[in-house]
Amino acid sequence: MLRDEFFSKHDPGIISALRSAVVGIAGAGGLGSNVAFSLARAGIGKLIIADYDKIEPSNLNRQQYFINQIGMPKVIALLENLKQINPLSDYQMHEIKLDEKNIPIIFKDVDIMVEAFDKAEMKKMLIETWLSNFPQKPIITGLGVAGYGRNDLIHTKKIDNLYICGDEQTEPQEGISPMAPRVGIVANMQANMVLELLLKDV
Amino acid sequence: MKTLTVNDNSLLWEKNMTIDVILKKMNYTFKMLVVKVNGKLIKKTEYSTIIIPAAANVEIIHLISGG
Numbered sequence: 001m002l003r004d005e006f007f008s009k010h011d012p013g014i015i016s017a018l019r020s021a022v023v024g025i026a027g028a029g030g031l032g033s034n035v036a037f038s039l040a041r042a043g044i045g046k047l048i049i050a051d052y053d054k055i056e057p058s059n060l061n062r063q064q065y066f067i068n069q070i071g072m073p074k075v076i077a078l079l080e081n082l083k084q085i086n087p088l089s090d091y092q093m094h095e096i097k098l099d100e101k102n103i104p105i106i107f108k109d110v111d112i113m114v115e116a117f118d119k120a121e122m123k124k125m126l127i128e129t130w131l132s133n134f135p136q137k138p139i140i141t142g143l144g145v146a147g148y149g150r151n152d153l154i155h156t157k158k159i160d161n162l163y164i165c166g167d168e169q170t171e172p173q174e175g176i177s178p179m180a181p182r183v184g185i186v187a188n189m190q191a192n193m194v195l196e197l198l199l200k201d202v
Numbered sequence: 203m204k205t206l207t208v209n210d211n212s213l214l215w216e217k218n219m220t221i222d223v224i225l226k227k228m229n230y231t232f233k234m235l236v237v238k239v240n241g242k243l244i245k246k247t248e249y250s251t252i253i254i255p256a257a258a259n260v261e262i263i264h265l266i267s268g269g
Contacts, residue, residue, distance in 0.1 A: 031269040120234040120265040127236050127265075131243040145268040159261050160241050171266040178268055 003088055007043060017202045019045040023194055024110035026098055026126050027051055028074040030178055031142045032116030033064035034187030035194075036078055040086040042195055047082070050094035050106055051075050062180040100125065104133045112194050115141040116187070120171075127162065138163060140193050145186045146172040148179050156189060165189040204256035215256040221249040224260060234265040 007015050021044050025032045028051035039047060051074045055065045059074075069077040075093035082091050094106055103126065107113060113130055117123050123141060130139045144154075144166035153167035166186045172178050204215040208228055216223070221237055221244055237244040238261040239254055254260065 027269060029269055116269055118267060118269040120267040123267075123269075124234050124236055124265045127263075128243060128245065131236075131238070135243075142269055143263075144266055159238060159263070162236075162238075162263075164263065166268075168264070169266070170268070172268050183269065 006086065006088055010043065014199050014202055015043065017199055018043045018195075021112075021198050022046040022048065022110045024107040024113045025049045025116050026103070026107075026114065027116035027118065027122075028078050029053065029059065029116065029118055030062040030183040031145070031187045031190065032114070033074070033078055033081075034062075034184050035114050035116055035191045036082060037064050037085065038188055038191035039194060040082045040089055040091075042191070043086065044089060044194075044198075046090040046092065048092045048094070048107060048110055049075060049078060050096055050098050051078075052095055052097040062178055062183045098122075098126065100129045103129045111137065112197055113137060113139040114190050114194065115139060116190070131162065135161060137161065138197050140165060140190045142166050142186045142190055144168045144170045145183045146170045146178045147176045148182060151185070154182070154185060154189070156193060163190075163193050165193065206254065206256060206258045206260060208260045209262055215254075215258075219254045220252060221254065221260075224254065225249070225262070228262075230262060230264075232264045236263040236265060237261070238263075 023044050025035055028049055053074050055070050055072050065077050073095050075095050079091050079093050115126050138161045140163040143164050147170050157164040205212045206215045239258050
């Protein structure tokens with residue numbers, strides 16, 4: 001596939017900014033796989049993605065994987081899927097559990113960081129590590145994605161270089177499960193914020 | 203009368219005010235937090251030690267699971 005064909009529906013003025021961008025995604029689950037799909041379709045030049053999980057059947061209710069990928073490491077399956085969407089971009093995958101030490105190394109070259117973890121303590125760890133090491137670089141977190149309906153509660157908030165997408169209140173618990181539409185909406189709000197930040201001076 | 207701002211709310215400032223004191227006054231009971239004061243990250247070990255100045259802008263973000 002030719003580059004010109006892939007980008008024929010893109011505004012020509014934004015292509016070079018997208019192609020030269022590097023975006024990090026921490027986590028390749030409900031938020032991360034959806035963010036990655038949208039950013040690959042947007043033509044981001046390079047995505048750096050880290051996750052240590054393997055695909056389970058229960059992931060298919062909201063994550064961008066398929067039946068024949070069950071049991072595979074998420075980063076391997078996601079790489080397969082992203083190449084099917086956009087083979088022109090560069091995907092650097094890390095099968096690793098992220099921590100305070102490896103985050104600044106793995107993601108040092110990104111322009112924008114996307115927080116896409118499931119667990120609150122991992123979100124906190126990433127945000128604090130990011131604000132300590134790269135306070136000048138934006139980080140976009142997904143906060144409050146569980147359940148269904150209640151579109152109106154979902155919003156974006158900016159605190160310096162920390163951007164929050166979600167309803168900031170709905171956690172998964174008994175009777176409130178994470179589901180594809182709301183997780184997908186928040187993931188796409190994160191991806192949409194990435195584009196807004198990358199293209200604000202274009 | 204001096205004040206400071208906590209998540210866009212005005213709060214009366216006191217001498218020797220720490221994040222722990224602010225959390226109590228705001229009735230914030232949740233545990234998983236990211237705290238920023240005037241744009242600077244405050245770590246959990248500093249919640250009881252760093253003195254917050256008058257007119258400070260305090261942002262307290264409550265982290266919840268899901269993704």
